[in-house]
Amino acid sequence: MQSVPRRRLRLILPLLLLSGLSVFALLPPDPAPPPTSEAEADSAVTPLPVLDEYGFAADAFRTVEARIRRNETFADLLVPHEVPYPTIVRAAEKARPVFDVRRHLRAGRPYRLYLDDSLGTARYLVYAQDAVNYVVFDLSDSVRVYARQRPVETVERTASGVITRSLYETLDEQGIDPALAIELSEIYAWQIDFYRIQKHDAFTVIYEERRIDGEPVGLGRIRAARFTHAGRDYLAFRFEQDGQADYFDEEGNSLRKAFLMSPVKYARISSRYNLRRFHPVQKRYKAHLGTDYAAPAGTPIRATGDGVVVEARYAKYNGNYVKIRHNGTYTTGYLHMSRIAKGIRPGVRVRQGDVIGYVGSTGLATGPHVCYRFWKNGRQVNHLREEFPSSEPVQARHRTAFETLRNTLLPRLEQAPLHYADAAPATAPAP
Numbered sequence: 302m303q304s305v306p307r308r309r310l311r312l313i314l315p316l317l318l319l320s321g322l323s324v325f326a327l328l329p330p331d332p333a334p335p336p337t338s339e340a341e342a343d344s345a346v347t348p349l350p351v352l353d354e355y356g357f358a359a360d361a362f363r364t365v366e367a368r369i370r371r372n373e374t375f376a377d378l379l380v381p382h383e384v385p386y387p388t389i390v391r392a393a394e395k396a397r398p399v400f401d402v403r404r405h406l407r408a409g410r411p412y413r414l415y416l417d418d419s420l421g422t423a424r425y426l427v428y429a430q431d432a433v434n435y436v437v438f439d440l441s442d443s444v445r446v447y448a449r450q451r452p453v454e455t456v457e458r459t460a461s462g463v464i465t466r467s468l469y470e471t472l473d474e475q476g477i478d479p480a481l482a483i484e485l486s487e488i489y490a491w492q493i494d495f496y497r498i499q500k501h502d503a504f505t506v507i508y509e510e511r512r513i514d515g516e517p518v519g520l521g522r523i524r525a526a527r528f529t530h531a532g533r534d535y536l537a538f539r540f541e542q543d544g545q546a547d548y549f550d551e552e553g554n555s556l557r558k559a560f561l562m563s564p565v566k567y568a569r570i571s572s573r574y575n576l577r578r579f580h581p582v583q584k585r586y587k588a589h590l591g592t593d594y595a596a597p598a599g600t601p602i603r604a605t606g607d608g609v610v611v612e613a614r615y616a617k618y619n620g621n622y623v624k625i626r627h628n629g630t631y632t633t634g635y636l637h638m639s640r641i642a643k644g645i646r647p648g649v650r651v652r653q654g655d656v657i658g659y660v661g662s663t664g665l666a667t668g669p670h671v672c673y674r675f676w677k678n679g680r681q682v683n684h685l686r687e688e689f690p691s692s693e694p695v696q697a698r699h700r701t702a703f704e705t706l707r708n709t710l711l712p713r714l715e716q717a718p719l720h721y722a723d724a725a726p727a728t729a730p731a732p
């Protein structure tokens with residue numbers, strides 16, 4: 302959770318931004334705790350030289366600070382400071398195991414040169430890969446290159462607010478890393494549809510912030526959260542058992558939900574997911590991106606998980622089919638129905654096990670079956686091969702530890718006051 306991959310950001314940001322609500326009342330986040338002062342030595346010691354953030358004695362050198370410009374090379378950084386060309390070549394070679402200077406120097410990243418005026422040359426170059434990682438090029442006779450990390454401090458914070466536009470904007474306005482919105486949308490993927498955040502939805506989150514020199518550099522873990530959606534509270538507690546962390550509600554039930562293994566009871570698999578299958582009707586090889594379950598015509602087809610119907614119609618090849626979006630990650634499809642169940646149309650919410658249609662052979666099909674399709678992050682996958690995260694509750698032998706954790710965090714979630722600008726409490730909308 303330390304860093305949110307860009308791809309995920311691209312996928313989720315639009316949905317968080319799109320929800321048409323905004324925040325009108327917020328609480329300031331917890332003040333940062335006072336920095337822990339280093340042990341104050343009472344014995345008389347020689348004062349140590351002041352070290353800069355990279356561990357160099359700040360006043361022993363003259364420093365030059367800059368950012369990598371477009372198309373600037375490693376040599377371009379050093380040549381103006383009288384570093385001999387052979388030294389530059391050796392430094393680049395020695396760096397290769399930790400840092401390829403031809404591929405990894407990025408425009409815009411800061412670097413610092415430590416100049417030794419008595420030698421009239423640069424002694425060290427420090428390149429900051431990101432807020433935490435940096436590379437030191439020691440340009441003395443025995444050229445050395447090493448990768449280092451700045452010490453990261455983890456600070457626990459609490460944030461809360463009432464949403465009137467989007468969660469993303471709420472966090473942004475409070476100066477909180479909006480990536481927290483993405484983490485929350487994943488924790489609650491099965492409980493809350495973040496496309497449908499409502500005015501007066503509210504949240505309280507206890508989370509970790511990673512800091513360097515007091516400056517936030519990213520998110521740590523979310524320890525607990527309370528999300529009030531449509532008048533109902535959804536609690537989440539991060540709990541680790543046997544080295545595996547998951548989120549559980551106040552009763553210790555997993556926030557994840559498992560899929561039903563098959564959309565029809567007592568069916569037989571008649572054709573498996575196969576990237577190269579001889580199609581019985583089209584008489585040619587073509588990928589079969591689903592799993593066929595043969596069953597008598599008219600057998601009820603069930604939604605394999607909670608979700609929202611996104612398609613329910615007839616198409617030439619699919620026949621009568623239904624497509625259900627379960628959350629930001631998973632979507633399922635059910636093809637060749639004899640008919641779609643009453644009331645199943647786009648926008649309708651379904652629960653796991655709800656009958657959404659009946660087995661048939663409409664569209665491109667030889668006999669009665671349901672072709673079950675499964676999308677993960679927009680790509681069709683073989684659901685029988687997928688490893689789903691555990692949806693088991695807290696194990697009996699970890700129960701006491703879980704309850705202790707919950708009892709510590711729950712009051713903190715409940716005590717965080719939520720301010721409403723219009724002084725009216727959130728009311729549950731009519732069902």
Ligand SMILES: [Zn+2]
Pocket residue numbers: 572589591592593671672673
């Ligand atoms: Zn099929």
